[in-house]
Amino acid sequence: MLELRKDIFADERDDNLKEIGKGTQRQDMLGHITGTSSYFGDHKLQGMLHLKVVRSAQAHARLRRIDTTEAERSAGVRRIIRSADVPRNLNTLLSLINFGKDDEPSLAVDKVRYKGEPIVAIVADSEREAFEAIAKVRIDYEPLPTVFDVEEALKPGAPVVNETYPKNAFIYHDVHDHQKLRFGDADAALATADHVLEQRYQMSPIEHAPTETNGAIAAPDTNGRYVVYTSTQALFFSVDTCAKILDVPSNTFHFIGGTVGGGFGGKVDTLTEPLAILAAMLTGRPVRYVFGREEEMQYGPPRGAERIFIKDGVMRDGRIVARKIRAYFDSGAYTRLSSYAAVKCAAHLPGPYTIPNVHGDVYCVFTNRTPATAMRGFGVTAMDFAIECQMDKLANLVGMDPMEFRILNAYRDGDMKAHRREAKNTALIECVQVAAEKAKWPIREEFRRASSRKDGGGSRAVIPPTPADARARPAAPVQQRTSYDRLPPTVTREPPREPPPPTPPPSSPRPAAPSHGATRFSSVFGTRRR
Amino acid sequence: MTRHRGRGMASVNYPIGMNLGGDPSQALVHSNPSGKFTVALSSIDLGQGMKSVTRQICAETLGVPVEDVYVDTADSDTGPHCMGSFASRGTHRVGNAVMAAAREARGVMMEAAAEELEVNAADLETDGRGNIHVKGAPHRSISTKDVAIAAQFKQGKTISGRGIFLVPLSDVDPETGEMSPATCYAHACLVAEVEVDDETGEVAMVRMDSAYELGRALNPRLVEQQLVGGAWMGVSHALYETPEPYYPDPAHGPRDFVEYLMPGPGDICPHDIAVLERPAPDGPFGGKGPGEMCANPVLPAVANAIFNAVGVRIDDLPITPEKVLRAIKSQGGARPQARR
């Protein structure tokens, strides 16, 4: 049952709109209830071939020999695609926005890094014939030591999962093996806190489990182009990823999608489109590549697991004075999107609370498992689990009601957040108050009277003195090319609204002007905005 | 007594959109000669309601009935660029792009209407029912259809608009993490009540009460779909699902919907939801986006409720009966905490 609390924040809204705010029927409802909504798999093309991949049986192994002789002679086989057939067989998804290094082949070359990694693709007249050919592919593996635990993976001497990142950690800003967040002096505050609580949390991997599995149908179209029906969640991401991998201009493709049977983040990685298009190019026929359910569950990317350590300092009156967090994202064998999730996670610290001293280190770690990707709440869900369990424990520790404890520490308009931006448009306190009311959970009058719009800012708006890490300053990051054509970045630097911190952090390295060819970003994150 | 009830809560916020590549989305809006509008997008509707919410945004901005707008999604030949449907960005980013495009189209439409009515465009307003009239003089009116016909066949104007929304990239400081990760945040607080069987470790959901603040609720029915379904997924993440049940040991991964555990229709519990609306200054009509965050408070709220019920802290997800039972046994039995 849903109740709209129009009474709250009413002064910030004009509720006299004609269409906005109405419970209008979904545009797609009629299609859904009549079964006429068109998903990628609902396109039936004449002479369609079926693509299946041979997946690694090993979690980490060198590929000594791949023998497809017998498979090539198998009935109904039209084409066997090997790694050498892929024009640019190395990519990383976020290379399109210039973040990270190419680290993942479409088909494994000399090594497999997770169980289920695609090695060879079979294109056959029927799925059955593709399966029969798969059974005839002989692969000679030389098993390599594996690592499945994120902390083990970071230890010296751990097996190297992905040679692009030889220390099994994504490299941030070309210098750090983790993303840092520094705000105030957490260690000093922990030393003076009444209570210190350090805990470990573990979020499991999660499979998106959309009812429609990942897939694509690619077919030669008129004028030398290819039409691609796809389940992608990100159409141009997929278009441009395919253009890069297949080394053709992006307008070679006409992608059609738009109605997708659930995604939850699991249909961003563009896993089926490049091979389906390549197969259509190599055979001149329509080709369908769709994941089976077991493939979707085990070899389609999950939300990566996260391990989180939190150390908090809290005073007897319930004020949290320091929060120190170390988090490890299990990216699996390749980067995909976990690199960004770690940054998003760092920005999320310390949760929706105003804590004067925050210290975060977030790692994106490589292990010999299915590469992880985005999923609903990416970078935040696990951290919220850890933080909110920790909050419950802290409330217990100081003998406070957990609702009141949240309100006491909640961020409010005008507060300085740990990523050094002013909090605005906050509403945590009101959510706690209303949830308490709905659940008939009594809270005291002073907490019922609290407001996100009151008592913020002032001393809470100050960026506290922040000691620099002992480590020496790194050199300027190396620039990478972007695969998009862009206008030169307009560097707009507004003066910070708040007074600068007493010990300002060294400013980020500025890039050199673009010297040739495609425009460059000012850093891996692009044009700076203050 | 082997079954114990407990309540727990959690509160969260959630950033809307990504801080990558400017996170842009584009939209094109145009009218046909009958005054009906098409929104061309490359954005994807995964079920979240992208087509429907952008349709309402477009109709509101143009000042026409929602029935006069159709949203066409995800064709790379006709839809302009969009980063994609993820990061709770659809309503905010795509919605803003649609709003900008619709605003431009509305400008042309009003100019065309002004020419027909021989007035200044600034003196016109839409009635939301398909007519444009002179402010304060409803009888001096023209239908959007007649405007479209005039624009197309007489005036030589295209009633169309382009829109893009982009949040300039914010660099991340390598040493401090200073950045602008998002321009607005949604909020939530959720109370979960559970029942724990102290002999088997099984946890059953009893009820949930929640408050979600997500900017303006552009379509409350769509919001309800997201919040109810999202909280269900939160329960699933909390208690049931994972492709690696023995993580970090990769063994025994589920292969089908029997082995991959998700709450069934018999596992759901009543969920009372309050929606708060603090409009985002830069959101389309103040909208933020409920997509992802609605699952997030459920996980810790359930964990905290289990502690309240039997006194054990399970810090590893999912909270399987096995983990609960091991914890209860290692502390020598259930220790119910003060009832809340």
Added chain:
Amino acid sequence: MSKTPLQFRHNGRDVAIFVDGGTNLLVALRELIGDMTPKFGCGQGGCGACSVLIDGEIHLSCLTLAETAAGRSVETLDGMKQGPNLHPLQRAFADNFAAQCGYCTPGMLMAAKALLDRNPQPSRDEVVEAISGNICRCTGYESIINAILAAAGGRASA
């Protein structure tokens, strides 16, 4: 390659096709007849997206050898509308916003129809049982259960 002739009734119309050995009914319906309303969700019998009625009983078309449908009556969502009018279940699903991505909807509607055809006044538990073989990843089931109950209630009062 030899193909087997197969005739059955599809939404009240006789159809004749030739199938490869081992072809399942889902593939036959989608690829040979062109009825795209039953969906592939798993091929394992775990999701119910491919549910159809065979002689009025709910079956998983992905686990049905196409040949076993010979001479029988197969109903899919494509045949649910009553002429130009929506079936009461379809209307109830819309009214209750019981679809999001829509991919499970065809199977859900068939499971619901199988229930209401035999039990026009089901209890909530009976509705829950009737859809227990159908996975929905979006809605959390509540709106679907409410829609089926509403359709039953509406039918009773009509």
Added chain:
Amino acid sequence: MAVTVKTFTSAGEAAGALSSDRSARYLGGGTLVMRALNEGDVSISTVIRANDQALTRIDASGPRVTLGAGVTFARVLAERDLAFLHAPARSIGGPAVRNMGTVGGNLFAQSPFGDFTVALLALDATVAVAGGFGARDVPIEEFLQARDRQAGTLVLSVSCTRPASSEAFRYRKIARIKPKGGAVITLAAHLPVSGGRIAGARIALGSMAPTQIRARAAERALEGRSLDAATIAAAASAATEGTSPSDNALGSAWYRREIVGVHLRRLLSGQE
């Protein structure tokens, strides 16, 4: 190479075809064989079917009940005389799976499936099979022990004796998902009572060993006693004896050992 489907009018002919072709599988309700084909099991190249009406016959009028191997769970549920088997039949799948899945097929279903077979094991069922050498009756325990080698065997029917009362036969499937899910464990108990004392108790467990097994130690604890709290406790504490559960996606071996006694106690004492 496509799959060849061979349809016979007699079970005997089907059995002959099945036993002579290593790549042949008998198609019952389809929930096992069609799934295997869909998932690319190329070891199956022949599918055998039989239209023999004997395979779908139910004989439930007398004290000895016989179910043709092709009887679906939906048909078991529709048969008032089979009320004692309704709980196990209802515990399987959703309605579609019950319309398809068969009593015979369930004998071959591996954990986490095969719940109906747990009930049959507790009821000391007899499995009638036809192989290359004609038909014979096999005690269900023996059948299950040799199940991995039964691929070429066609099950014709299953029979068991009707329990004396509804109290005398109890069944419970422990699943994580409601109302339907894969079994963490499955329990069935046949408790014939003679003169107020249990005589010939049979407890069967699913997911506590590679196949469905009997909990013999628990049976011994019940034998010759009345079903009081002390007896139930003794049986419950003996429930794990002789079991060898495994870890799987639904639960660990440790967890199964921990809860089997709890659930057996609840089953025997009639608790939820």
